[in-house]
Amino acid sequence: MYNLLKGKKGIIFGALNEQSIAWKTAQACYREGAQLVLTNAPIALRMGEINKLSAECGNAPVIPADVVNMDDLKKLFEESMKHFGGGIDFILHSIGMSLNVRKGKAYTEIDYNFNQKTLDISAMSLHRVLRTAWDLDALNEGASVVALTYIAAQRVFPDYNEMADAKALLESVTRSFGYYYGIKKKVRVNTISQSPTKTTAGSGVKGFDGFMAYAEKMSPLGNASGEDCANYCTLLFSDYAKMVTMQNLFHDGGFSFTGVTQQVIDQMEK
Numbered sequence: 001m002y003n004l005l006k007g008k009k010g011i012i013f014g015a016l017n018e019q020s021i022a023w024k025t026a027q028a029c030y031r032e033g034a035q036l037v038l039t040n041a042p043i044a045l046r047m048g049e050i051n052k053l054s055a056e057c058g059n060a061p062v063i064p065a066d067v068v069n070m071d072d073l074k075k076l077f078e079e080s081m082k083h084f085g086g087g088i089d090f091i092l093h094s095i096g097m098s099l100n101v102r103k104g105k106a107y108t109e110i111d112y113n114f115n116q117k118t119l120d121i122s123a124m125s126l127h128r129v130l131r132t133a134w135d136l137d138a139l140n141e142g143a144s145v146v147a148l149t150y151i152a153a154q155r156v157f158p159d160y161n162e163m164a165d166a167k168a169l170l171e172s173v174t175r176s177f178g179y180y181y182g183i184k185k186k187v188r189v190n191t192i193s194q195s196p197t198k199t200t201a202g203s204g205v206k207g208f209d210g211f212m213a214y215a216e217k218m219s220p221l222g223n224a225s226g227e228d229c230a231n232y233c234t235l236l237f238s239d240y241a242k243m244v245t246m247q248n249l250f251h252d253g254g255f256s257f258t259g260v261t262q263q264v265i266d267q268m269e270k
């Protein structure tokens with residue numbers, strides 16, 4: 001505990017259960033001294049698990065918001081500002097959903113109506129969140145916004161399906177909005193490209209265990225855990241990263257820059 005976020009106020013999107021990266025990030029931010037508001041889609045909140053997290057984080061308010069509903073987002077920001085008695089210092093966007101993956105549709109056979117929803121929930125939602133904050137002038141000077149992404153935005157991982165396109169769009173929105181928000185209020189917007197991590201969303205990808213084992217062998221440091229990702233988020237929310245913006249930051253134990261490892265070669269020679 002370093003008190004990295006002492007006095008800072010943040011909104012955490014996407015804590016579904018204890019495995020969620022957002023759940024671990026909320027715990028890490030609270031441990032580092034932040035005050036929090038927790039939010040998720042109304043349907044996800046119905047399970048009630050998030051109340052445990054709220055209690056752990058100083059009874060952080062839980063405010064429902066479907067991230068593709070602008071009225072929900074407006075209400076979320078207004079209520080958060082009221083709760084904090086002022087502006088917001090950081091936001092975690094930890095949201096992903098693929099309707100085509102859920103319905104078992106292959107990439108070459110996707111349904112375009114589902115695809116629109118996937119792109120809206122998983123990528124344009126970041127634009128919606130930033131736009132709502134922009135319109136309400138909800139973010140404090142130098143605030144930090146982090147969204148979670150995956151390397152399938154740059155390289156092909158067949159079973160990641162349409163989420164690869166969603167992540168490419170998410171990273172593009174990060175750069176584009178980051179430009180405008182940087183000029184307007186020195187707000188930083190970045191993505192963290194995380195190792196495969198066993199969560200509800202992660203496990204929805206076909207062949208996930210093989211995927212994870214392969215990444216582990218291909219990463220000099222091994223796969224980064226959800227807890228490691230949470231710690232990295234706190235660093236990006238802190239003032240120590242105040243000049244970092246519009247970046248896609250790989251948090252993957254070195255996977256992204258590794259051609260092959262001895263472990264993989266040994267496996268191939270078996």
Ligand SMILES: NC(=O)c1ccc[n+]([C@@H]2O[C@H](COP(=O)([O-])OP(=O)(O)OC[C@H]3O[C@@H](n4cnc5c(N)ncnc54)[C@H](O)[C@@H]3O)[C@@H](O)[C@H]2O)c1
Nearest residue numbers: 014016020021041044067095096148196197199200201202
């Ligand atoms: N798990 C991995 O392997 C991995 C790797 C890299 C990046 N990521 C990314 O990390 C983020 C968090 O995922 P996770 O792995 O913690 O899984 P998770 O299932 O715990 O979190 C996904 C969250 O998105 C929320 N969500 C879905 N639709 C929503 C909507 N309409 N409005 C508001 N919230 C909505 C869900 O309720 C859930 O809380 C996602 O962006 C995911 O793509 C995950």
